[in-house]
Amino acid sequence: MSSRVRPGYIRQEVNNTTWEVPERYQRLRQVGSGAYGTVCSAVDSRTRTKVAIKKLYRPFQSELFAKRAYRELRLLKHMKHENVIGLLDVFTADLSLDKLHDFYLVMPFMGTDLGKVLKLQRLSEEKIQYLVYQMLRGLKYIHSAGIIHRDLKPGNLAVNEDCELKVPRTNNNQTSSNQCIYHTCFLRVSKMYMSPGQILDFGLARQADSEMTGYVVTRWYRAPEVILSWMRYTQTVDIWSVGCIMAEMLQGKPLFKGSDHLDQLREIMKTTGTPTQEFISKLESEDAKRYIESLPKMEKKDLRSVFSTANPQAVSVLQRMLLLDPENRVSAAEGLTLPYFKEYREPEGEKEAEPYDHSVDNSDLTLSQWKRHTFTEILTFKPVVINPKETSL
Template identity: 65%
Template sequence: MTTYTRLGYYRHDVNKTKWEVADRYRDLRQVGTGAYGIVCSALDRFTGSKVAIKKLQRPFQSELFAKRAYRELRLLKHMKHDNVIGLLDVFTPDLSLDMFQDFYLVMPFMGTDLGKLMKMEKLSEERIQYLVYQILRGLKYIHAAGIIHRVRCLSFSAATRCWIGGILDFGLARQADSEMTGYVVTRWYRAPEVILNWMHYTKTVDIWSVGCIMAEMLMGRPLFKGNDHLDQLTEIMKITGTPTQEFISKLQSQDARNYIQKLPRLKKKDLQSIMPNINPQAISALEAMLLLDPDSRVTAAEGLALPYFTEFRDPEEETEAPPYDHSPDNAEQSVEQWKKLVHKEILTFKPPLVVAETKETAL
């Protein structure tokens, strides 16, 4: 049932959830839901393009939720890159700060994902080169801002808006030096340092995940398919070998050091022997990404320069995001203070100059 509210807005129930959205967005259809929000696809009547609209679940129910909402909004406003989902619009139906309770994030709609694509057909090598190049290009951009994306699994729904055309769900991004638990990333794509919370994560935590995704595209199946955390680590070490003493000494957790030192010694396997029919340049790229020691992995910028991606490379297009100021996100504020900051961010939002049809990576 649709009810018109104040000028320019209407109310519509989406699976028993009340949405009050700007009149330009029609044909709301739920495409995803999670702990922090619901996502609908919609038609933007101004541009004729399909968009994704995210309504955060009670964003001001606690200081933690309010801080998360503020952070997600700021990060989305900061990003302006072809391979990173940015913000097309943000609005609230509430007339004043006193009434402010809900707001909606409008982003390009991504109609497909790699998981679906891989189930439909075997990807050609040219496509794999191009797609991984685009992923690395997006990561170079966001890593320059000091943001770790925490690349997740291949089977992203349209709601989570990932690899095809963009690489981001900033509700899950973290600044580069913050502690993160390992439960968000699908296990098969988690970097080894995430599995046992070995150390502070660096930007190369994302590179490991890209290597796992690339290997799956080449092989048609996951490279590391563990049944639980420790089994995942075992599957990884069957290929990478057990860590060197030098690497073990870097681990911040004594429990992790003790666990690793008790493992049977395993030698590193040659990836070419596991994937005998794969282009040696692809193997070299995987070898550079899938290293146990995060400090030894290539960065996104270094990955772009690998020979495997030469055919698609355009260094002038490999841009970097401007620095992102994390200090407001890390402040301790009351719910009311966070709400005031979010409201200000909404009021100061400037939409893209040209809102074109959603860009999807050519498949």
């Protein structure tokens, strides 16, 4: 690496890693790291806001790493919705394509996540209503772009540092003043999938299961078809996860707490009942069919008795989400119209995304070609101000 620093940039060491960032970003502090990158918090002196800056670890060390880095940049650039964390800035201190070695992604700083919040407090009915509404709004947006999250869980719902949720009501002509951010947490493993099934990493790139801290927990929110790879994923895998998260907020504990993949499935079926023959016939895996058919028959539970103290409208939402057959689950767009969310609806904020063009993402390119595409994306980035509403979780 050259000892020369690009004009307008500063170089500093953060936990034995060299960072070269524009002078506007000050007070860098490492807040997390993973196999593929490191994240620092910083203060943007231009906007006087706290941001998260991610430095990818040697993004051009191989074609695989370069492809992953390009896809992450493309996806972040595409996200322009107040319930989905997008890109505030992207930069490199390298002055030309042939010298391109590192680049940095700047995102809003979210100081905590829903998982941590749930460990500290039970949420009120109105908070649960509003949070689930926000999740569905974010999901409607990413689903409309042809993107599936696939690993939605409380730890992947990043929220602002202020954990005092001020829930606005919209039925008394007040303007919503809360922004509950739906997004994968910077420091958690996350996966986003392009329809139909193209892997796209978002946030810190995925690690092997054995490397994932608390991996058992991540299984608790996964749709049954994901757990055993029964069939091609659809966007309703995310709806199942929202149902699990909502159920946990209502109960104060996870709904399906399996100790391994098969135990997770058994826990699910204690509530949903064993699948019908009609559903089994849809499974693409013969092994999955045989396994399901070998299970003892379990009857479906009435969620109204499982959640006997909950708002009946909340239970109605869960009944639409926690269905074994993904084809029967409610979509994010349909979920937003359910009576449970009527009090907080802002239809003008329930936007759809522009279609995501993943033609380049799916290509097999050389390392130099991936670098060229990435450099072009960096140079063409134009920040879009979404004007998010003040305050948050």
